[in-house]
Amino acid sequence: MSKRVSLQDIADSLKISRGTVDRAIHNRGRINIETKERVLSEARRLGYIDRKIESFLPLQQKKRIVALIPGDVPFFRKIEEGLQKGIDDASPEFTLQIKHISLEDPEDEKVCLEGLLKIREELSGVVVIPADRTSLNGPIAKLEQGGTRVVTVNTDAPGSGRSAFIGQDLYASGRVAGELLMNMTAGPVLLMSGYERIWAHEERVKGFLDIYRESGRESEILGPFFMHEDRAQTFEILSRNRGTFKGIYAVSGQATEGAGSFLAENKFSCPLIGNDCTESNRALLRAGAVTSLIFQSPELQGYLAVKWLLKSLADNMIPPEEGVQVPIDIYFRENIDFFRNHTELF
Secondary structure (H helix, E strand, O other): OOOOHHHHHHHHHOOHHHHHHHHHOOOOOOOOOOHHHHHHHHEEEHHHOOOOOEEHHHHHHOEEEOOOOOOOOHHHHHHHHHHHHHHHHHHHOEEEEEHHHHOOHHHHHHHHHHHHHOHHHEEEEEEOOOOOOOOHHHHHHHHHHHOEEEEEEEOOOOOOOOEEEEOOOHHHHHHHHHHHHHHHOOOOEEEEEEEOHHHHHHHHHHHHHHHHHHHOOOHEEEEEEOOOOHHHHHHHHHHHHHHOOOOEOOHHHHHHHHHHHHHHHHHOOOOOOOOOOOOOHHHHHHOOOOEEEEEEHHHHHHHHHHHHHHHHHHHOOOOOOEEOOOOEEEEEEOOOOOOOHHHHHH
Protein backbone atom coordinates (compact mmCIF):
# COMPACT_ATOMS: atom_id res chain seq x y z
CA MET A 1 0.00 0.00 0.00
CA SER A 2 1.48 3.35 -1.00
CA LYS A 3 2.28 5.94 1.64
CA ARG A 4 -0.29 8.73 2.05
CA VAL A 5 1.13 12.08 0.91
CA SER A 6 1.42 14.57 3.77
CA LEU A 7 1.64 18.35 4.01
CA GLN A 8 5.28 17.92 4.97
CA ASP A 9 5.93 15.94 1.78
CA ILE A 10 4.57 18.84 -0.26
CA ALA A 11 6.62 21.31 1.77
CA ASP A 12 9.81 19.28 1.32
CA SER A 13 9.21 18.98 -2.41
CA LEU A 14 8.84 22.75 -2.78
CA LYS A 15 11.45 23.60 -0.11
CA ILE A 16 8.99 25.76 1.82
CA SER A 17 7.53 25.52 5.33
CA ARG A 18 4.75 23.14 6.27
CA GLY A 19 2.81 26.14 7.62
CA THR A 20 2.82 27.78 4.19
CA VAL A 21 1.46 24.58 2.65
CA ASP A 22 -1.27 24.41 5.30
CA ARG A 23 -2.34 28.01 4.65
CA ALA A 24 -2.46 27.40 0.90
CA ILE A 25 -4.58 24.26 1.08
CA HIS A 26 -6.93 25.27 3.88
CA ASN A 27 -7.26 29.00 3.09
CA ARG A 28 -5.87 29.99 6.48
CA GLY A 29 -4.19 33.33 6.97
CA ARG A 30 -2.51 35.40 4.31
CA ILE A 31 -0.54 33.89 1.47
CA ASN A 32 0.83 35.09 -1.84
CA ILE A 33 -1.44 33.92 -4.68
CA GLU A 34 1.51 32.65 -6.76
CA THR A 35 2.75 30.61 -3.81
CA LYS A 36 -0.71 29.19 -3.27
CA GLU A 37 -0.91 28.14 -6.90
CA ARG A 38 2.49 26.41 -6.67
CA VAL A 39 1.38 24.53 -3.56
CA LEU A 40 -1.92 23.39 -5.05
CA SER A 41 -0.25 22.33 -8.27
CA GLU A 42 2.38 20.27 -6.44
CA ALA A 43 -0.23 18.72 -4.16
CA ARG A 44 -2.20 17.56 -7.16
CA ARG A 45 0.93 16.18 -8.80
CA LEU A 46 1.79 14.17 -5.69
CA GLY A 47 -1.78 12.90 -5.27
CA TYR A 48 -2.45 14.56 -1.92
CA ILE A 49 -5.71 13.62 -0.13
CA ASP A 50 -6.85 15.88 2.69
CA ARG A 51 -7.96 13.97 5.79
CA LYS A 52 -10.14 16.83 7.03
CA ILE A 53 -12.15 17.47 3.92
CA GLU A 54 -11.89 13.83 2.82
CA SER A 55 -11.63 14.68 -0.84
CA PHE A 56 -9.04 14.68 -3.55
CA LEU A 57 -7.34 18.01 -4.05
CA PRO A 58 -8.17 18.10 -7.77
CA LEU A 59 -11.68 19.05 -6.65
CA GLN A 60 -10.13 22.31 -5.45
CA GLN A 61 -8.82 23.29 -8.85
CA LYS A 62 -9.84 26.71 -10.10
CA LYS A 63 -13.41 26.78 -11.32
CA ARG A 64 -13.94 28.64 -14.58
CA ILE A 65 -16.96 30.79 -15.43
CA VAL A 66 -17.18 32.17 -18.96
CA ALA A 67 -19.35 35.20 -19.77
CA LEU A 68 -20.39 36.30 -23.26
CA ILE A 69 -20.93 40.07 -23.07
CA PRO A 70 -21.50 42.69 -25.80
CA GLY A 71 -18.38 44.85 -26.03
CA ASP A 72 -17.86 48.63 -26.22
CA VAL A 73 -21.19 49.53 -24.59
CA PRO A 74 -21.07 51.40 -21.22
CA PHE A 75 -24.17 49.59 -19.88
CA PHE A 76 -22.70 46.14 -20.46
CA ARG A 77 -19.36 47.16 -18.92
CA LYS A 78 -21.31 47.64 -15.70
CA ILE A 79 -22.56 44.07 -15.92
CA GLU A 80 -18.93 42.97 -16.32
CA GLU A 81 -18.02 44.90 -13.17
CA GLY A 82 -20.79 43.14 -11.27
CA LEU A 83 -19.64 39.73 -12.51
CA GLN A 84 -16.10 40.44 -11.40
CA LYS A 85 -17.25 41.67 -7.99
CA GLY A 86 -19.18 38.43 -7.57
CA ILE A 87 -16.05 36.43 -8.39
CA ASP A 88 -13.83 38.56 -6.13
CA ASP A 89 -16.26 38.14 -3.22
CA ALA A 90 -16.53 34.39 -3.76
CA SER A 91 -13.19 32.64 -3.65
CA PRO A 92 -9.78 32.72 -5.34
CA GLU A 93 -10.64 29.25 -6.62
CA PHE A 94 -12.98 30.78 -9.21
CA THR A 95 -11.91 32.58 -12.37
CA LEU A 96 -13.95 34.70 -14.77
CA GLN A 97 -13.26 34.83 -18.49
CA ILE A 98 -15.03 37.53 -20.52
CA LYS A 99 -15.61 37.02 -24.22
CA HIS A 100 -16.93 40.08 -26.06
CA ILE A 101 -19.60 39.47 -28.68
CA SER A 102 -21.61 41.74 -30.96
CA LEU A 103 -25.32 42.46 -30.69
CA GLU A 104 -25.20 43.06 -34.44
CA ASP A 105 -24.10 39.49 -35.12
CA PRO A 106 -25.97 36.77 -33.18
CA GLU A 107 -24.14 34.17 -35.25
CA ASP A 108 -20.88 35.26 -33.57
CA GLU A 109 -22.36 34.50 -30.15
CA LYS A 110 -23.70 31.17 -31.39
CA VAL A 111 -20.22 30.19 -32.63
CA CYS A 112 -18.76 31.14 -29.23
CA LEU A 113 -21.30 28.96 -27.41
CA GLU A 114 -20.63 26.05 -29.75
CA GLY A 115 -16.94 26.47 -28.99
CA LEU A 116 -17.68 26.19 -25.28
CA LEU A 117 -19.33 22.84 -25.93
CA LYS A 118 -15.87 21.47 -26.78
CA ILE A 119 -14.44 22.47 -23.38
CA ARG A 120 -17.53 22.09 -21.19
CA GLU A 121 -15.69 19.70 -18.86
CA GLU A 122 -13.50 22.67 -17.88
CA LEU A 123 -16.44 24.98 -17.14
CA SER A 124 -18.36 25.57 -13.94
CA GLY A 125 -20.89 27.83 -15.59
CA VAL A 126 -21.68 30.14 -18.48
CA VAL A 127 -23.24 33.62 -18.36
CA VAL A 128 -24.92 34.77 -21.56
CA ILE A 129 -26.49 38.02 -22.74
CA PRO A 130 -28.39 36.65 -25.74
CA ALA A 131 -28.20 38.69 -28.95
CA ASP A 132 -31.21 36.75 -30.26
CA ARG A 133 -34.21 35.26 -28.47
CA THR A 134 -34.15 31.91 -30.35
CA SER A 135 -31.01 31.25 -32.40
CA LEU A 136 -28.94 30.36 -29.31
CA ASN A 137 -31.38 27.75 -28.02
CA GLY A 138 -29.49 24.80 -29.49
CA PRO A 139 -26.02 25.35 -27.97
CA ILE A 140 -27.47 26.54 -24.64
CA ALA A 141 -29.58 23.38 -24.39
CA LYS A 142 -26.56 21.19 -25.19
CA LEU A 143 -24.46 22.88 -22.49
CA GLU A 144 -27.23 22.31 -19.96
CA GLN A 145 -27.69 18.70 -21.03
CA GLY A 146 -23.96 18.18 -20.56
CA GLY A 147 -24.14 19.45 -16.98
CA THR A 148 -22.95 23.04 -17.47
CA ARG A 149 -25.23 25.62 -15.88
CA VAL A 150 -26.16 28.50 -18.19
CA VAL A 151 -27.52 31.77 -16.78
CA THR A 152 -28.94 34.48 -19.01
CA VAL A 153 -28.53 38.08 -17.83
CA ASN A 154 -30.39 41.29 -18.75
CA THR A 155 -32.18 39.63 -21.67
CA ASP A 156 -33.32 36.06 -22.09
CA ALA A 157 -33.60 33.08 -24.41
CA PRO A 158 -36.65 31.62 -22.65
CA GLY A 159 -37.01 28.54 -24.87
CA SER A 160 -33.41 27.42 -24.46
CA GLY A 161 -33.65 25.41 -21.23
CA ARG A 162 -31.18 27.75 -19.47
CA SER A 163 -31.00 27.31 -15.70
CA ALA A 164 -31.98 30.86 -14.75
CA PHE A 165 -32.60 34.41 -15.95
CA ILE A 166 -31.21 37.30 -13.90
CA GLY A 167 -32.69 40.66 -14.75
CA GLN A 168 -35.69 42.94 -14.64
CA ASP A 169 -39.30 42.11 -15.33
CA LEU A 170 -39.03 43.75 -18.74
CA TYR A 171 -42.73 43.57 -19.54
CA ALA A 172 -43.52 45.39 -16.28
CA SER A 173 -40.79 47.93 -17.09
CA GLY A 174 -42.50 48.70 -20.40
CA ARG A 175 -45.82 49.15 -18.61
CA VAL A 176 -44.21 51.54 -16.13
CA ALA A 177 -42.87 53.61 -19.03
CA GLY A 178 -46.32 53.68 -20.62
CA GLU A 179 -47.96 54.76 -17.36
CA LEU A 180 -45.46 57.59 -16.97
CA LEU A 181 -45.81 58.85 -20.54
CA MET A 182 -49.63 58.68 -20.58
CA ASN A 183 -49.67 60.91 -17.51
CA MET A 184 -47.24 63.39 -19.08
CA THR A 185 -48.75 63.95 -22.51
CA ALA A 186 -51.77 63.31 -24.70
CA GLY A 187 -51.41 62.75 -28.42
CA PRO A 188 -48.96 60.85 -30.61
CA VAL A 189 -45.92 59.27 -28.92
CA LEU A 190 -42.92 57.76 -30.67
CA LEU A 191 -41.93 54.23 -29.64
CA MET A 192 -38.21 53.64 -30.32
CA SER A 193 -36.69 50.20 -29.78
CA GLY A 194 -33.27 48.68 -30.37
CA TYR A 195 -33.61 45.29 -32.08
CA GLU A 196 -36.57 43.23 -33.23
CA ARG A 197 -34.91 39.95 -32.13
CA ILE A 198 -33.75 40.85 -28.60
CA TRP A 199 -36.18 39.51 -26.02
CA ALA A 200 -35.65 42.36 -23.53
CA HIS A 201 -36.57 44.98 -26.13
CA GLU A 202 -39.52 42.91 -27.30
CA GLU A 203 -40.88 42.56 -23.74
CA ARG A 204 -40.65 46.28 -23.03
CA VAL A 205 -42.42 47.07 -26.28
CA LYS A 206 -45.20 44.60 -25.40
CA GLY A 207 -45.70 46.11 -21.96
CA PHE A 208 -45.79 49.64 -23.34
CA LEU A 209 -48.24 48.75 -26.11
CA ASP A 210 -50.50 46.82 -23.75
CA ILE A 211 -50.95 49.62 -21.25
CA TYR A 212 -51.82 52.08 -24.02
CA ARG A 213 -54.18 49.52 -25.53
CA GLU A 214 -55.89 48.86 -22.19
CA SER A 215 -56.40 52.61 -21.81
CA GLY A 216 -57.95 52.92 -25.26
CA ARG A 217 -55.07 55.06 -26.49
CA GLU A 218 -53.22 52.65 -28.80
CA SER A 219 -53.93 54.94 -31.78
CA GLU A 220 -51.54 57.48 -30.23
CA ILE A 221 -48.50 55.21 -30.71
CA LEU A 222 -46.17 55.75 -33.68
CA GLY A 223 -43.95 52.73 -34.23
CA PRO A 224 -42.20 50.79 -32.94
CA PHE A 225 -39.19 52.03 -34.88
CA PHE A 226 -35.95 50.03 -34.55
CA MET A 227 -32.71 52.00 -34.41
CA HIS A 228 -30.36 48.99 -33.98
CA GLU A 229 -28.36 50.90 -31.35
CA ASP A 230 -27.13 53.32 -34.03
CA ARG A 231 -27.05 57.05 -33.27
CA ALA A 232 -27.30 58.14 -36.92
CA GLN A 233 -30.30 55.88 -37.44
CA THR A 234 -31.91 57.32 -34.30
CA PHE A 235 -31.46 60.87 -35.59
CA GLU A 236 -32.86 59.87 -38.99
CA ILE A 237 -36.01 58.35 -37.43
CA LEU A 238 -36.61 61.38 -35.24
CA SER A 239 -35.95 63.85 -38.08
CA ARG A 240 -38.34 61.98 -40.36
CA ASN A 241 -41.10 62.05 -37.74
CA ARG A 242 -40.43 65.50 -36.32
CA GLY A 243 -43.63 67.43 -35.73
CA THR A 244 -45.77 64.30 -35.50
CA PHE A 245 -45.06 63.26 -31.89
CA LYS A 246 -45.52 64.81 -28.46
CA GLY A 247 -43.57 62.26 -26.45
CA ILE A 248 -40.97 59.49 -26.82
CA TYR A 249 -40.35 56.13 -25.17
CA ALA A 250 -36.80 54.88 -25.82
CA VAL A 251 -36.59 51.18 -25.02
CA SER A 252 -32.79 50.82 -24.78
CA GLY A 253 -30.05 52.88 -23.16
CA GLN A 254 -28.48 53.79 -26.48
CA ALA A 255 -31.85 54.74 -27.97
CA THR A 256 -32.31 56.99 -24.93
CA GLU A 257 -28.93 58.65 -25.42
CA GLY A 258 -29.59 59.16 -29.14
CA ALA A 259 -33.09 60.56 -28.64
CA GLY A 260 -32.00 62.82 -25.77
CA SER A 261 -29.08 64.14 -27.82
CA PHE A 262 -31.39 64.84 -30.77
CA LEU A 263 -33.80 66.81 -28.59
CA ALA A 264 -30.95 68.77 -26.98
CA GLU A 265 -29.20 69.61 -30.26
CA ASN A 266 -32.43 70.65 -31.97
CA LYS A 267 -33.72 72.56 -28.93
CA PHE A 268 -36.91 70.52 -29.13
CA SER A 269 -38.80 69.74 -25.94
CA CYS A 270 -41.14 66.83 -25.25
CA PRO A 271 -41.40 64.14 -22.55
CA LEU A 272 -38.78 61.40 -23.09
CA ILE A 273 -38.94 58.26 -20.98
CA GLY A 274 -35.76 56.22 -21.37
CA ASN A 275 -33.74 53.39 -19.89
CA ASP A 276 -30.39 53.00 -18.16
CA CYS A 277 -28.56 55.43 -15.91
CA THR A 278 -25.33 55.64 -17.87
CA GLU A 279 -23.21 58.75 -17.37
CA SER A 280 -24.41 60.18 -20.68
CA ASN A 281 -28.06 59.55 -19.91
CA ARG A 282 -27.76 61.03 -16.42
CA ALA A 283 -26.23 64.16 -17.96
CA LEU A 284 -29.12 64.39 -20.43
CA LEU A 285 -31.58 63.98 -17.57
CA ARG A 286 -29.93 66.79 -15.59
CA ALA A 287 -29.99 69.00 -18.70
CA GLY A 288 -33.72 68.39 -19.17
CA ALA A 289 -33.44 66.54 -22.51
CA VAL A 290 -34.54 63.29 -20.85
CA THR A 291 -37.57 63.40 -18.55
CA SER A 292 -37.17 60.11 -16.69
CA LEU A 293 -34.84 57.10 -16.64
CA ILE A 294 -35.78 53.54 -15.69
CA PHE A 295 -32.79 51.91 -14.04
CA GLN A 296 -32.18 48.18 -14.23
CA SER A 297 -29.09 47.73 -12.03
CA PRO A 298 -26.53 46.23 -14.43
CA GLU A 299 -23.86 45.74 -11.74
CA LEU A 300 -26.38 43.96 -9.54
CA GLN A 301 -27.43 41.72 -12.43
CA GLY A 302 -23.84 40.59 -12.97
CA TYR A 303 -23.21 40.14 -9.27
CA LEU A 304 -26.36 38.08 -8.73
CA ALA A 305 -25.62 35.92 -11.78
CA VAL A 306 -22.34 34.80 -10.22
CA LYS A 307 -23.94 34.33 -6.80
CA TRP A 308 -26.70 32.21 -8.32
CA LEU A 309 -24.18 30.05 -10.17
CA LEU A 310 -22.04 29.54 -7.07
CA LYS A 311 -25.09 28.62 -5.02
CA SER A 312 -26.07 26.13 -7.70
CA LEU A 313 -22.58 24.60 -7.70
CA ALA A 314 -22.34 24.45 -3.91
CA ASP A 315 -25.67 22.66 -3.56
CA ASN A 316 -25.19 20.57 -6.69
CA MET A 317 -28.76 21.43 -7.57
CA ILE A 318 -30.83 24.25 -9.05
CA PRO A 319 -31.60 26.77 -6.28
CA PRO A 320 -35.33 27.12 -5.51
CA GLU A 321 -35.69 30.34 -7.50
CA GLU A 322 -35.62 29.93 -11.27
CA GLY A 323 -33.89 33.27 -11.37
CA VAL A 324 -33.78 36.70 -9.80
CA GLN A 325 -35.64 39.89 -10.69
CA VAL A 326 -33.89 43.18 -9.96
CA PRO A 327 -35.86 46.31 -8.97
CA ILE A 328 -37.51 48.75 -11.36
CA ASP A 329 -36.12 52.11 -10.18
CA ILE A 330 -37.32 55.41 -11.65
CA TYR A 331 -35.18 58.55 -11.71
CA PHE A 332 -36.11 62.15 -12.47
CA ARG A 333 -33.98 65.27 -12.42
CA GLU A 334 -35.10 65.87 -8.84
CA ASN A 335 -33.68 62.60 -7.49
CA ILE A 336 -30.84 61.72 -9.89
CA ASP A 337 -28.25 63.08 -7.46
CA PHE A 338 -29.23 60.21 -5.15
CA PHE A 339 -28.41 57.64 -7.84
CA ARG A 340 -26.46 54.63 -6.60
CA ASN A 341 -25.77 51.31 -8.20
CA HIS A 342 -27.06 48.62 -5.86
CA THR A 343 -23.72 46.85 -5.38
CA GLU A 344 -22.45 49.94 -3.55
CA LEU A 345 -24.78 48.93 -0.71
CA PHE A 346 -23.00 45.66 0.10
